[in-house]
Amino acid sequence: MEPTNNQRTVESYEVIAEEYARDTQSDNPVLASGLTQLAKTVPGAHVLEIGSGPGWDADFLDKSGLTVRRTDITQGFIDFQRNRGKEVDRLDAINDELGGPYDAVVCLHVLQHVEADDLTVVLLKVAASLRPGGRFLVSIPLGEEAGWQEGESGKQYYRALRTEDDFTATLARAGLSTEWSERSNQEDETGWLCLLAELGR
Structure with a gap:
């Protein structure tokens, strides 16, 4: 059976995991405003992070007083974090159950690698893993x-771009409504969107 687009993308990340970790290391993560917003909204929360990568965002949330379950599908990232002394689980958000219930789920710089049919599956799983009123912090290009x-x-990576309207409509079908959002580029329809959504009570 041919590997899926997502599996081929994961294979690319396996090769460059340590290089990616070095290039992205910072005390101030790219989406620090979204992470800060989450920490303010659900202080002390138990959080699932999908696609933790090197773990820099999880480190930020730990320092903000949240408890993070770190996960990734890429073994290179899992090994990198374990070598840093972090506990991290292997998790395939498309095919595995997410567990829970959690106070929040974080998924940053991940969903662009997920095809449209799988995106709906993942978002429904996110909603099912949250407590009523739980939050979902997510970013998309x-x-x-x-x-x-x-x-x-x-290396090559599958990337699916989405409009803000299409993405928020997909979130709404999963029971998630936007309560905060920020664009990296305010002038046009490009750049990144980071948003915090709430699961209906």
């Missing part, structure tokens, strides 16, 4: 095209 892109590493 904005746009309309989908396909393969080559990163600076020379």
Whole structure:
């Protein structure tokens, strides 16, 4: 059986996990405003992070007083975090159960690698894993095209861009409503969208 687009993307990350970790290390994560907003909204929360990568965002949340279950599908990232002394679980958000209930779920810089049919599956799982009134912090790149892109590493990654309206409508069908959002580029329909959604009570 041919690997899926998501599986092929994971294979690319396996090769560059340590390089990616070095390139993204910072005391102030790219989406620090969203992480700070989450910590203010659900102080002391028990959080599931889907796609923890090197673990920098989870470190930020730990320092903010939240308890984070770190997960990733890429073994290279799992090994990297375990070598840092962190506890991290292998989790495939498309095919595995997410557990819970959690006070919040975090999924940053991940869903662009998920195809449309699988996106609906993942969001329904997120909603099912949350307590009533739980929060979902998520980021997506904005746009309309989908396909393969080559990163600076020379590896290829499947990337599906979505409009804000389409994505928030998909969230709503899963029972999640936006309560806070921020764009990295306010002038047009490109850039990144970070949003915090609430599960209906």
